[in-house]
Amino acid sequence: MASGNNEQLDVVVVGAGFAGLYLLHRLRRLGLSAKLLESADDVGGTWYWNRYPGARCDIESIDYSYSFDPELEAEWRWSERYATQPEILRYLKHVADKHDLRRDILFKTRVAAAKWNGGTSSWTVSTQQGGEFRCRFYVMATGCLSQPKAPDINGHGRFLGRSYYTNRWPHEGVDFSGLRVAVIGTGSSAVQSIPIIAEQAAELTVFQRTPNFSRPARNGLVSAAKMAAYNSDRVAYREAARWSATGVPMSVSTLSALQVSDGERLAAYETAYASGDLLAFGAAYSDIIVNPAANKTVCDFLCGKIRGIVRDPETADALCPKDHFYGTKRPCIDTHYFETYNLPHVRLVDLCKEPLHSITECGIDTELRSFTFDAIVHATGFDAMTGAIVAVDIEGREGLSLKDKWAEGPLTYLGLSTVGFPNLFLITGPGSPSVLSNMAVSIEQHVDWVSNCIAHMRREGFDEIEATPAAESAWVQHVNDYADVTLFPRANSWYMGANVPGKPRVFLPYIGGVDRYRKACEEVVDRGYLGFTFKGARETRCNDGAIRRVQPDVAVLLETIEALKLPAVETLSVVAARALSGAMGAGRPPGPDVGEIIDGVLPGAAGELPYRLYRPKTPGRKPVVCYFHGGGWVLGAADSDDPFCRDLCVRTDAIVVSVGYRHAPEDRFPAAALDAFAAVKWIAAHAAGLGAEPAGRLAVCGWSAGGNLAAVACQLARGAGGPHIAGQVLVNPVTDWDLTHGSGVENAEGYLLTRALMQWFWDHYADVPDRADPRASPLRAKDLSGLPPALIVTSEFDPLRDQGAAYADALAAAGVASRHLPCRGHIHTSLVAVDVIISGEAARAEIAAALRGFLGTAPT
Numbered sequence: 001m002a003s004g005n006n007e008q009l010d011v012v013v014v015g016a017g018f019a020g021l022y023l024l025h026r027l028r029r030l031g032l033s034a035k036l037l038e039s040a041d042d043v044g045g046t047w048y049w050n051r052y053p054g055a056r057c058d059i060e061s062i063d064y065s066y067s068f069d070p071e072l073e074a075e076w077r078w079s080e081r082y083a084t085q086p087e088i089l090r091y092l093k094h095v096a097d098k099h100d101l102r103r104d105i106l107f108k109t110r111v112a113a114a115k116w117n118g119g120t121s122s123w124t125v126s127t128q129q130g131g132e133f134r135c136r137f138y139v140m141a142t143g144c145l146s147q148p149k150a151p152d153i154n155g156h157g158r159f160l161g162r163s164y165y166t167n168r169w170p171h172e173g174v175d176f177s178g179l180r181v182a183v184i185g186t187g188s189s190a191v192q193s194i195p196i197i198a199e200q201a202a203e204l205t206v207f208q209r210t211p212n213f214s215r216p217a218r219n220g221l222v223s224a225a226k227m228a229a230y231n232s233d234r235v236a237y238r239e240a241a242r243w244s245a246t247g248v249p250m251s252v253s254t255l256s257a258l259q260v261s262d263g264e265r266l267a268a269y270e271t272a273y274a275s276g277d278l279l280a281f282g283a284a285y286s287d288i289i290v291n292p293a294a295n296k297t298v299c300d301f302l303c304g305k306i307r308g309i310v311r312d313p314e315t316a317d318a319l320c321p322k323d324h325f326y327g328t329k330r331p332c333i334d335t336h337y338f339e340t341y342n343l344p345h346v347r348l349v350d351l352c353k354e355p356l357h358s359i360t361e362c363g364i365d366t367e368l369r370s371f372t373f374d375a376i377v378h379a380t381g382f383d384a385m386t387g388a389i390v391a392v393d394i395e396g397r398e399g400l401s402l403k404d405k406w407a408e409g410p411l412t413y414l415g416l417s418t419v420g421f422p423n424l425f426l427i428t429g430p431g432s433p434s435v436l437s438n439m440a441v442s443i444e445q446h447v448d449w450v451s452n453c454i455a456h457m458r459r460e461g462f463d464e465i466e467a468t469p470a471a472e473s474a475w476v477q478h479v480n481d482y483a484d485v486t487l488f489p490r491a492n493s494w495y496m497g498a499n500v501p502g503k504p505r506v507f508l509p510y511i512g513g514v515d516r517y518r519k520a521c522e523e524v525v526d527r528g529y530l531g532f533t534f535k536g537a538r539e540t541r542c543n544d545g546a547i548r549r550v551q552p553d554v555a556v557l558l559e560t561i562e563a564l565k566l567p568a569v570e571t572l573s574v575v576a577a578r579a580l581s582g583a584m585g586a587g588r589p590p591g592p593d594v595g596e597i598i599d600g601v602l603p604g605a606a607g608e609l610p611y612r613l614y615r616p617k618t619p620g621r622k623p624v625v626c627y628f629h630g631g632g633w634v635l636g637a638a639d640s641d642d643p644f645c646r647d648l649c650v651r652t653d654a655i656v657v658s659v660g661y662r663h664a665p666e667d668r669f670p671a672a673a674l675d676a677f678a679a680v681k682w683i684a685a686h687a688a689g690l691g692a693e694p695a696g697r698l699a700v701c702g703w704s705a706g707g708n709l710a711a712v713a714c715q716l717a718r719g720a721g722g723p724h725i726a727g728q729v730l731v732n733p734v735t736d737w738d739l740t741h742g743s744g745v746e747n748a749e750g751y752l753l754t755r756a757l758m759q760w761f762w763d764h765y766a767d768v769p770d771r772a773d774p775r776a777s778p779l780r781a782k783d784l785s786g787l788p789p790a791l792i793v794t795s796e797f798d799p800l801r802d803q804g805a806a807y808a809d810a811l812a813a814a815g816v817a818s819r820h821l822p823c824r825g826h827i828h829t830s831l832v833a834v835d836v837i838i839s840g841e842a843a844r845a846e847i848a849a850a851l852r853g854f855l856g857t858a859p860t
């Protein structure tokens with residue numbers, strides 16, 4: 001009988017890598033009975049299997065190591081900056097021995113299936129070897145990169161020579177001396193092994209499907225500076241790692257790569273290149289991973305380096321990545337990788353030019369040539385992140401199969417748990433930072449969270465834990481929202497599941513960073529295990545809810561502004577408030593280039609008003625969008641929404657005229673409203689003089705108080721019988737003075753525009769009796785019929801959300817062609833924050849499309 005039969009345990013852990021070993025240690029400390037099942041015959045996980053020549057870590061070993069055991073930290077000395085596989089394996093074996101872990105590990109034991117038994121709140125875990133274990137908790141510590149990708153090359157298995165797989169390398173090693181060797185693949189494992197195989201082989205031919213970015217690792221002894229930083233205060237060092245974006249303590253620039261001079265940028269990249277640090281380019285500027293133009297500066301720099309090393313221009317060109325942005329596929333660091341292609345016995349076959357046809361008995365055929373080899377090395381990677389999990393037949397509540405549940409992509413809450421599978425925990429599962437981080441740090445965080453959760457359940461007398469559907473779907477949304485503000489989804493990478501035929505294209509890890517992720521996990525606990533249901537003999541406790549609802553880039557903006565510790569605007573004098581608002585606008589990205597910008601004046605209701613005109617680059621006379629800036633009738637100017645106006649101009653291909661109306665408190669209601677209407681009339685009458693279509697099409701648009709003025713201008717134009725306004729786009733408009741209910745209360749604080757600030761604006765703008773005047777609160781107009789068609793944009797976390805929505809409804813009820821565009825996860829300032837709030841792009845495109853529709857211009 002196989003071991004384990006009838007055994008009753010608190011926890012079964014699968015996998016004896018970094019994660020499983022630490023988890024077993026933690027569970028034992030809690031006094032729990034636990035067994036660890038591992039298919040290999042020893043500990044090590046990744047570092048047990050991947051024994052190919054040159055295998056080593058690419059996060060510095062000081063960082064890529066456990067922090068839970070101060071004694072271990074003090075006694076272990078890494079011999080190199082990036083330790084080799086044998087050294088890392090030695091380290092993990094040492095940890096297993098030091099903590100006497102092996103006595104609870106069953107080696108050569110592959111878990112085949114796991115089934116939830118609702119009646120007993122337990123899992124039955126079955127092994128390929130015929131063993132069966134009953135446990136309350138079942139933890140998959142099966143690794144993100146442990147399931148080899150199934151071979152997908154024609155003729156696989158036909159080769160009569162020697163075949164090797166980097167992720168299942170023979171323990172006794174391989175001697176390639178005198179052999180003709182092929183390597184298929186150019187990912188991390190290939191980049192590490194190729195230079196070493198080339199040292200031995202008589203001939204080496206590398207078959208490359210897609211090139212990867214790589215640069216010298218500059219391995220050697222750990223630098224004195226790093227050692228000093230680590231040794232001077234290890235506790236603080238590790239804590240800094242835990243609260244960093246990547247799990248490695250380092251500073252990340254807040255500057256855009258496009259904000260600095262070419263010389264400054266080049267110097268920064270040379271420093272990053274010289275550092276040999278995998279993460280250095282991502283940290284050099286804040287927008288490398290979100291802005292294509294910023295990213296291209298890195299791509300160009302690194303391709304320049306490749307061309308500088310590889311002598312044959314055709315080979316160099318083939319080695320330069322062209323199909324993905326830097327970082328969107330895992331970049332590599334290497335030792336003489338590109339130099340290897342200068343050796344006379346090494347050649348590159350570019351499979352983009354001559355696709356691989358099949359493996360044959362004696363070698364490899366491309367569509368153009370036949371090659372003969374003695375040995376073929378497959379460096380073709382993993383079915384990452386989900387492969388090892390769904391390889392086990394996991395059956396949850398009511399017979400639900402995890403594989404089926406994840407057929408369209410993994411669904412998890414925090415990457416730790418998944419609905420329908422009580423008491424199942426995933427270590428570094430999909431939806432957690434995992435492979436985008438120093439995994440030692442991410443593993444420890446997950447292990448700690450899971451152990452603490454189990455301890456909490458024991459204290460509280462609960463037998464079951466399960467994520468709620470609402471919490472899970474909100475987390476999946478959040479993970480996708482984060483990916484969508486970056487360039488990652490554009491690459492055919494294993495992060496996207498794109499390396500495995502038939503695998504759904506879903507961004508698998510969480511890109512928000514180790515620090516933000518940790519904060520979310522801690523908040524979940526602090527808020528009473530938000531998003532989880534606990535069940536016990538005495539009670540069921542469900543604390544439903546979503547941990548992150550704000551768009552990720554909005555959250556970053558809010559954090560950044562909070563860190564500035566600015567005074568609340570409503571506590572300032574008007575002069576100070578204007579100075580602060582001007583200063584806040586000064587450092588923002590400028591927005592796109594337009595053809596021409598002209599500052600001028602036009603006659604308002606009581607004197608001249610400044611305006612700023614934005615003309616598109618395209619030739620010809622254009623229709624006009626008359627724009628009103630935000631700022632609560634108190635702040636702002638004709639140029640204060642400059643990036644948004646540029647964006648509108650480019651997207652609509654219309655002339656945008658931003659009007660600087662009179663401000664309160666110097667000029668109170670109805671000055672701004674009358675100026676807005678006067679400006680619309682003047683612009684309509686003088687369109688030809690502005691270079692627009694003579695007597696042509698005109699639409700109005702405005703944000704916030706400017707949205708209020710655009711709406712009011714439409715009402716006044718209707719009353720006055722003209723001018724004709726083709727349409728109105730109101731972005732987060734003020735349509736009513738009353739903020740005492742709905743979103744006015746719900747979003748009163750925490751999202752930049754507060755209810756108190758809105759009140760301050762109203763106090764400066766209009767006397768109380770005037771506030772119900774439709775020229776101040778357009779929602780209060782008795783009759784809204786006959787107004788121009790409208791797009792009303794609202795943001796979920798805006799105190800003004802409900803009044804914007806109410807205006808859209810009221811317009812529609814009055815027979816106006818009105819559309820409401822609610823923006824999920826956004827705040828009052830999201831949409832005008834061009835190139836800052838990237839998640840606002842889709843709404844900006846819809847705004848422009850609506851304006852184009854009103855103006856009758858075809859989309860570009």
Ligand SMILES: Cc1cc2nc3c(=O)[nH]c(=O)nc-3n(C[C@H](O)[C@H](O)[C@H](O)COP(=O)(O)OP(=O)(O)OC[C@H]3O[C@@H](n4cnc5c(N)ncnc54)[C@H](O)[C@@H]3O)c2cc1C
Nearest residue numbers: 015017018019039045046057058059110111142143146439
């Ligand atoms: C070549 C290589 C280099 C890497 N370098 C780095 C680096 O520098 N920095 C970094 O942060 N990360 C790196 N990684 C990622 C690495 O996988 C993680 O850092 C870490 O080792 C994962 O530990 P783990 O315990 O989660 O999983 P693993 O180490 O993958 O261990 C999982 C274990 O589970 C076992 N298992 C899986 N399924 C079953 C089953 N059904 N039954 C029984 N046993 C099972 C496997 O045999 C394996 O031993 C690298 C990965 C590779 C492949």
